[in-house]
Amino acid sequence: MIHGETQCTILVCTVDDGVTVAQLVYEDFISNNLNVGFENLSKPNAACSVRRCNVLVPILTARFEQTPICRGALEEARRLQKPIVPVIAIKDWRPEDWLGLMIAGCTFFRIFDKENAYKPLFDNCRMMDLRFSTEVACRPVPSQxxxxxxxxxxxxxKIEECKGKLQAWPPTRKPRTLNILTDRHPVRVTLVEPNAKLxxxxxxxxxxxxxxxxxxxxxxxxxxxxxxxxxxxxxxxxxxxxxxxxxxxxxxxxxxxxxxxxxxxxxxxxxxxxxxxxxx
Structure with missing residues (x-):
């Protein structure tokens, strides 16, 4: 895989059969002032700038799964532990073979066209959810x-809060002598009566x-x-x-x-x- 030099926070990568959806995602991110790059990996001598981005947004299609450089890009993102936010761009299609394993555990989004992307659901839509998920993935992860x-x-x-409630720190142990006749009491347990009403x-x-x-x-x-x-x-x-x-x-x-x-x-x-x- 040839490594590109596009410096960006979010990298949208696609192949020819996913360009329409990729362009839709790219334009939405740009309109919301996100630092995003766009790369078509179907072009001759294509290069992928996965090393230069913080979050990878691959547009998944059947041809994407068959393209070796796409596999290399996702493997590199996994190796570098970069967040992946996949978008499935083909209706009634699901990834198989290596691609299904590569995006396992990722929250993916099904976006096929503009109507599907912006179809409202309450105050939300698929594109808004995708953008929000990508913004969350861009946040820095604190070290151990x-x-x-x-x-x-x-x-x-919490310790200082406990200290304020005590007269001495560490608290002194209370002297106690055990008197079997006066200190021992039978344990009484109150059982809750069965009740079918929740x-x-x-x-x-x-x-x-x-x-x-x-x-x-x-x-x-x-x-x-x-x-x-x-x-x-x-x-x-x-x-x-x-x-x-x-x-x-x-x-x-x-x-x-x-x-x-x-x-x-x-x-x-x-x-x-x-x-x-x-x-x-």
């Missing part, structure tokens, strides 16, 4: 040392992204877990947003703690949400 520094600072603040909050709701209460993020701005437990984690495809939001609102009324990615860009850490949830 930075994460530990933030966690140490948070723990230190807690239910009777509210009327309208499901849009502007007036519904979004699930709290699982991680803070530094990528540290907020140690928040959930009862259920919802995983869904973009086309099922209407149904998923209805399920979310129904579970919320039944006092079930639910987390799912309402913004479509997998904010927070999905794996963290799965790990802390009891259902999936």
């Amino acid at each position: 040392a930075e994460r530990e520094k933030v966690e140490f600072k948070a723990l230190k603040e 807690d239910f909050t009777h509210i009327h709701h309208t499901i849009t992204r502007l007036d519904m209460k979004a699930p709290a993020p699982m991680l803070d701005e530094y990528g540290l877990p907020k140690r928040r437990e959930v009862d259920c984690m919802i995983s869904y495809q973009w086309d099922n947003q209407i149904f998923v939001r209805k399920v979310y609102e129904d579970m919320s009324m039944r006092e079930i703690r639910v987390w799912f990615d309402i913004w479509g860009a997998m904010q927070g850490n999905t794996n963290e949400a799965m790990a802390t949830g009891s259902l999936f």
Whole structure:
């Protein structure tokens, strides 16, 4: 693979059968003041500037999968640990062979034409979700040392808060003599009576992204877990947003703690949400 010299934050790469969608994505990013580059890897002596970008946006098609330089570009992005935000540009087509493995775990978007890209869904559309997901991927990832520094600072603040509530630090141990006759008491456990009626909050709701209460993020701005437990984690495809939001609102009324990615860009850490949830 020939390495290009295009310096950009976001690199949109495509082949001939994906140029229309790639141009659509490129123009949208440019109109929103994003630093984006465009490369057609079908051209003779094509070069890919994956080393010069921060985020790679490949426009996936059947010919893209058959082009050796495209495979080299994605392998280089994976090797350099650069975020990949793939776009599938062919309707009723799915990647096979190496390409399916290469984008495993990535949030991908199906954009076929301008009508499909900007078809409104509530206050959202596919192109807006793609742009937002790409902007999130452009954010710098803190190093392990930075994460530990933030966690140490948070723990230190908690310790200082505890010190303010105590008369002495470290707290002195209370002297105690155990008297078997007076200090021992039977343990009484109160069992909750079986009740088939679940807690239910009777509210009327309208499901849009502007007036519904979004699930709290699982991680803070530094990528540290907020140690928040959930009862259920919802995983869904973009086309099922209407149904998923209805399920979310129904579970919320039944006092079930639910987390799912309402913004479509997998904010927070999905794996963290799965790990802390009891259902999936």
